[in-house]
Amino acid sequence: MILVTGGAGFIGSHTCVALAQAGQPFLIFDNFSNSRRSVLDRLAQITGAPVPCVEGDVRDEALLARVLADHAITGVIHFAAFKAVGESVAQPLRYYDNNVAGTVALLRAMQAAGVRTLVFSSSATVYGDPASLPVREDFPTSATNPYGWSKLMMEQVLADVDASEPGQWRIARLRYFNPVGAHASGLIGEDPQDVPNNLAPYVAQVVAGWREALSVYGNDYPTSDGTGVRDYIHVCDLAEGHVAALRYLRAHPGLLTVNLGTGRPVSVLEMVRGFERASGRPVPYRIAPRRPGDVAACWADPSLAERLLGWRASRDLDSICTDAWRWQDGVARSLRG
Incomplete structure (x- = not known):
């Protein structure tokens, strides 16, 4: 066990x-x-x-x-x-x-x-x-x-x-x-007990109407759309x-x-668009100054895990946003009774 x-x-x-x-x-x-x-x-x-x-x-x-x-x-x-x-x-x-x-x-x-x-x-x-x-x-x-x-x-x-x-x-x-x-069943997912520290659950709460808008910290990074990129x-x-x-x-x-x-970099605005596709709703956001300590981009080389473990990530951004929104929408509905 x-x-x-x-x-x-x-x-x-x-x-x-x-x-x-x-x-x-x-x-x-x-x-x-x-x-x-x-x-x-x-x-x-x-x-x-x-x-x-x-x-x-x-x-x-x-x-x-x-x-x-x-x-x-x-x-x-x-x-x-x-x-x-x-x-x-x-x-x-x-x-x-x-x-x-x-x-x-x-x-x-x-x-x-x-x-x-x-x-x-x-x-x-x-x-x-x-x-x-x-x-x-x-x-x-x-x-x-x-x-x-x-x-x-x-x-x-x-x-x-x-x-x-x-x-x-x-x-x-x-x-x-x-x-x-989140799990595809919508039964378990990320459930922050306070203001989310991470991008995806915060965006999901904006879509659900729990928060007014997303603050995008910096749009002048040397990335494809100027926003921070993560894996x-x-x-x-x-x-x-x-x-x-x-x-x-x-x-x-x-x-x-x-x-x-995943080895696939995704920007903040690409995540926003993914949630818009998943929910069918707009995601209001505003551009804010960069945060101290944030890096422009960071993503993995996952090839060692694939070689040694026989493992690789298979789910894409749309799956991420669809599953996260299904979970968030279910939480929102349960709280509304």
Whole structure:
């Protein structure tokens, strides 16, 4: 059985669906600090079976030890981390405590239980502002905020643990680019509990009428239409990448680091037009000054993941926007009663 820490969150819940589709039993471990318990019922509707869950904090090493032993866990997919850049700048100690100390507690519990297979949720933020594009795994790493530093620190902890017991650990560090979209059922998707920090859910809320307009930060970048360019990957493609990494680790001990992205750059205005096609509604937006720290463009070279994992993203921008809008529209309708 696979333990999925943070499994009720956005990426975690979609990965649980992918695990179920692959016939892999799993157990969610979540403290619901940034997710909702109703996700468990929605997952049960999608998978056709009750979804097992233990409520707990990833820093609770004693509880983790009991869960690893009581449920015959053979591997862990680790999503449990805070992820808002601005919040990390305001509350750095909270981020280092939850993200870094939480990962250390998890690894200690795994080591004691003899569980040495881990798929780790990292981020393309570890590349900072890349000197060239597309971004490869051998590029230099850096960070500009505590969230990014916490991801780099966790990556370093994993490398050191692997080096301390050569050939004993099986660890995948998956560097995501920009996860977006939702499950095609419309039952699960990105559900920010405050103002969305990411482009796609904000645009969806503008279309739904929850927000007045989108602020486009800068239209004078050296890109095709002057707006920022990113690598947006459908969350279901991303989830399938975790299952592929888990399968790879079963046959290959050691430390794996791969990008999970599409390799296809998409601008802010292209995302806006995608939501207009999906919803049949206009997306009001206004041009605002560039934000400090934003880069003009960033997208992945995903060829290593395809070569090693046999995985590649298959869903396009229209699928992303259609699925995200289906989810958002369903949430809007339920709130309207």
